[in-house]
Amino acid sequence: MSFNSKIFGLLVLATYVLGTTCPLAGPGFPSSAHLSNSSALSQSIAKFEKLSRSTSLKGNDAAWAVALFSSRENKTLYEHYYTPPVDIGVSRVDRDSIFRIGSVTKVFSVWSFLIEAGDEYFHEPVTKYIPELANSSCAKGANQQEVYNDIDCIRWNEVTLGQLASQSAGIPRDPTYNDLGAELDFAQAAAFGFPVLEKPEIPICGAPGTNRTCTRTEMFSYLLRQHPSYPTAQSPAYSNIAFALLGYAQQAITGAPIGGAITNNILKALGMSHSSYKDIPSHGGVIPGGDPTAVGWDEKLGLNSPAGSMYSSTSDMIKAGQALLQSKLLSPAQTRRWLKPLAQTGYLSTAVGAPWEIRYLTLSDNRISQLYTKQGDEGNYHAALVLSPEHDLGWIVLTAGVPTVNVASVRDTLLNVFGDYFLPMAEQQAAEEAKSNFVGTFVDEASNSSAVIEVGPSDSPGLLVRKLVSRGVQVVGPESPLIQLYGAGQYARLYPSNLRATSLSKSGCRTYDSRLGFRATFFNATEPGKVEDPCLEAWTALGAPTYGQVALDDWVFEIGEDGRAQSLDVRLLRLKMKRV
Template sequence: MLRYAAFVLPLVPLAIGQSPILPTDDCPILGPSFPSDFDLTNSMAIKEAIAAFPSLIDTLFEGEIPPLNKSATSFQIDVFSTQTNTSIYNYSHTGDILAPALTAGVLDDGTQFRIGSVSKLYTTYAMLNVAGLEIFDHPVTKYLPELAGNTEPSDKIIWEEVTVGALASQQGGSGGFLLGTATCFQTETCDVQAFLAEMRDIKRPVIPAFQTAMYSDAGFGILGRVLERLTNQTYEDALQTHLAEPLGLKFTRATVPPTEGLNALAIPPGEGELQGFLSSWAQDNHITAPSGGIYSNTHDMRLTGLSILHNQLLCANTTREWMKPRSHTASLTMSVGAPWEIYRLTIPVSPNSNRTRVSDLYTKLGGQVAYSAIFALSPDHGICYSILIAGETAATTDRTYLRDLVGSTFIPAAEFAAFENALTNYPGTFADPNNEASNLTIAVDEGKPGLALPSLFVDGVDWRSNITQPGLQKPSDLFSSRLYPNGVEYPSEGAEPQPRTQVEGGEGLFENGCTAWETTGFFTTSDFELEVVEGRLMSVRMMDSNVTMNRVSDEVLL
C-alpha cells in the first residue's frame, strides 16, 4: 500500500508576460510529486536519457574549448535505483594517457579510485552508526579533552564551544589543515597528539562556530579522532568495523589497497613517472584520512547510497534528520548538511511543461591530487549516481562538468518517468461498492505536480466543503485538490493567491505564495491509502472515514 495525503491548494492563474520558465502554481511541502515504486528502466524517459547520454559526453570532449581532455581523463559513472537496488546505467571512459595506470587492464564498476572529500560522508556515517545523532550535540572536548583550555579573549579556537555536529556540518570554523600536517606522511611525522596540540595552540579560527558554513578539512581530521575515541580503534579499523563490514564494502578503505589482484586506476605518485602531473595514489596520511583519504569504487558507493536510503544501518527517523540542511550558503540553490552539499534543483514537473518545482539533491564532492568523486542521492525519485574521475584536472573542472551533466540528464528523466508512470496507472474513477454516493476521481495533469483529486464525495457530501470557511465560495471555485506521497495533509486557508518572489517569476523580495508548510495539518487530516497491484492503482481508502473505493472506470468522470 502507498500512503498519500490530500493537499488542497489555491488556484493561481498563469500570468501573461512572465518568464517562460515559471514555478508551478501549486506549492506543496517539499517532497516527491509522484511515487517512485516502479522499475525506472521500463520508462521511456529513462530509455531516452540513456540513449542520448553518449552524445552528451562527446560534446564535452569535442567543443572548441573542450571541458574534458579526452586523452588525459578517465572516469566511471554509475546511475542506480533504490527500487531495483541495481545500476540502471554505467558509462566508462579511459583516456589513452592513463590506460597504463589500470592495474587490471580495464575500467569498470570494480575499479578503485581515491574519493577525496566523499570520505567526509563515510566518516560521518560510521560515527552515526556508532553513536547516533545525539552525538552531534556533544562538544568535541567530551571526546578530546586535549583540545580544551582556550578562553576569551583569544585568537585560538575555543573548542568547548564547538560541537561534533558543528564540525560535521562545516560550521566549526576550523578551516584547513596546516601544511605540516597535510604533508606529514612525507617525513613520517604524522602524530595524533601533535595534531591535536596544533589545533589547540596554533590553529586560528576562520570564523566563529555556527556563524555560517565554511569548508573545513581540519574539522574532519578532528572527527576522525572522535571516531577513534568512540570505538577504541584506529580510524582505518573503525571504518572497516562500523561501515565497510556491515555494508559489505569490500573495496572501501583508508589505506592504499594491496597490489595482489588489484583492480584500480593507480596513477603512480610523483611527477613525470607516467603522465607528467602529480598524483596522490598511495600518499596515505592517517591524520587527514577522515577528511579525504579513502579509496573506493562505484560498486561500493552504490551499496553505500542504497544503505542510506533504505535505512540499513540507521533508523528511518535518524536518516531523515541526518539528510536535512544545517546551514545556508550565499546561494539560493545550495544548502549544507552534515556533510551534505544540498542542491535545490528546479525541474519541470512534466515532459512538455514550462512549470517547475523544487527538488533537493543530496551530494558530496571530493577531490584529491589527480582524483575526484561525486556522490549524489535523490530521495524524491529513488535515483542516485556516483562518478569517479582521474586525471590532471579531475579535482578542478572535470568533476563539476560531469556532476552537472549526469544530474541534468537523469534527475529530470526520473521526474518524467514518475509522471509517465502515474499517467499510465493512476487516473480513473473509484467508488464504494456498497455505496455509490461515496466516490472520487483521480487525474494526472500536464504541468502540475501530484495526483489531481477533482472530485471526492463521501455519502454524497463533497469532502472539500469540510475545509471551507463561512462566506467562502464553493471549493471548486477556489481550490485545486492534489495528492502527494508525503503522509500529511495540506488544507489551504482559502485565501486569494499571493505573488511569488521575483526570483520565481513574480515581483518583490518576499515569498507569499508558498504557504503549504505553514498550513499543513492546521485544520484536519485525511490520509489516503492507495492499493497498487502490478503497478496499477486499483483502490483508494479514505482513512478518516474508513471508506474504500474501488476502480470502476479508467475514465476521469467529472
C-alpha cells in the first residue's frame, strides 16, 4: 500500500456523521468583521447591562471598569464604568481613570523581553546572566551517602529564561514577601504551632512589617536559602521573583533596565499616557476610601516590580490589547509563538504560557477555544486582561474597593462575562458572516466542475463541503469513489489556516484580504476517553496526499473588497470555480 493510501485508509476508523467533528486547532470560521453593527452584540450587551444592575456588582463600594474591543475592526465595541457612592479619589470612573493592575504587569515584562531580546534567549540558562546564581552551589545533604540532591537547593544552572517567563522553573514564589516570620511575634507564632526562628531566619526587608524593600544583595541572600517547588520543567508553580530574575537577565543582555524598556518600548510607543511602570500617578487614580495605604495604592514592590507594579487605565489597556492582537510591537510570527501554551496544569482545561493563564472553553459547536488571560491582584486592586486571538477580541476588567469589600469576587464576575456572553456572541456572528461570505455553489462550466459549500449543522464548526465535482467526477459527496476505496470523501470541512494575501483596493486608500487559505479535513469522528483517538488523523493527515506537489486539503477563496468570496481554488485539482 502506498503512503497516500495508508493516509486515506486510516479514515475507515471514523464514522461519518455530520454532527460529529474533529475540528482543527484555531478558529472555526474567519473572525467577524462586523461585530460592532450586529444584533448579536446588542443582545449580549443587553444581557450584561441587566447583570450589571445586580447587587453583587453595584450594591457595594467597589469601583470597576470593563471594555470589549475588536482588533479586526480596530475599535472598542463596548465600555461600562461604575462609580460607587464612596470617596474614590475621582469624581467618577471613566476610561482614563487609573487603577493598579498587579500581576498583569507580568505581560508587559515578558513583552518587553521579547521586544528587546527575543525568545531565542528562552533556552538560555539564567546563570549565564545573573552572577549571584551562577556562583551558587547545590551541596549534598547531611547524609554523606547521597550522591544527588535537589530537594534542599535549586539547581539554578538548569533554570532557563523561558521557564522563568512561563512559571515552570520550579523556584520559590517570593524570597520574603509572604514570609510570616517578620509579622508574627513569639506568642502569635506559637498559636499557629510554629517554632521559634533564629534571628538570621527573620526577614528584615520585603515582607509585611519590615517597612522597606530588599536590596539586590539581600534578596539573593534570602532566595538562595529556599527550597525548590519542583525540578525544572516538571509542573507550573507560580513565582513572582521569576520576573525580577527575568528583568535582571534582560538588563544583562541589553544593558537597559526593564522599567525603562517597558516605559519606552511599550507605554510611550503605544501612547499609553495614563500608565506607568511603578511611578505613582499624581492625579486620576481610583483610591477607594481615600486612604492610599489601606488599599495598596502606594505600596512599593522594589525588586519585585516586574511582577506587579504597574498602573494603567481602561483606555490604555485597550491600546495594549489591540497592539498584542495586531502584532504592532512584535512580528506576527513572534506573536504566534508567544500566544501558545508552554506547560499544562493538573486540570485539563487550563494551561500556562509566558505568562499567560490559558483557559480552554468548549463552545456551542463543540469546538475548543483558547483564551489567553492574565489576572492581577495588588492590595484591593484586582484586574484582568483576556485575549481571544481566534476571534480577534479582547476584554479588560479593572476593579478597586475599600478593604471591607470582596473586590476579587467582583473582578471574577466581570471576568466570566466574556465567556458567558461575548465569546459565544462572537462565534455566532462569525458563523453568520461565513454564510454570507462563503456559502454557495462554485462552478467552472468549461470543465464540468462545481463545489457546494454550506455552514451547518449548528453544533459543528467549519465550512461544510457538501459536494465537489471535478471534470464530471464527484470527488466529495455521496457518490465519491474515494468512499469505497478509502472510507473517505462523503464530505469535508474547511477551517481557516490564517494564510492570506492582501491587495490594494481599487481606490488605493486601503488594503484588504484578497485571498484566504483554508485546510480541508475528512476526519470527523472522535471517541472521548480513549487513548487511541480518530481525531489524531485530523491533523496528522494534513498535507497528504499530494498530486504534483500540491495537497488535496489546500483550498483558497478569492475575496472581493466587500469580504465576500468570488471564487474557489481547489489547488490539487487545478480548479478555480466562480461563485454563482
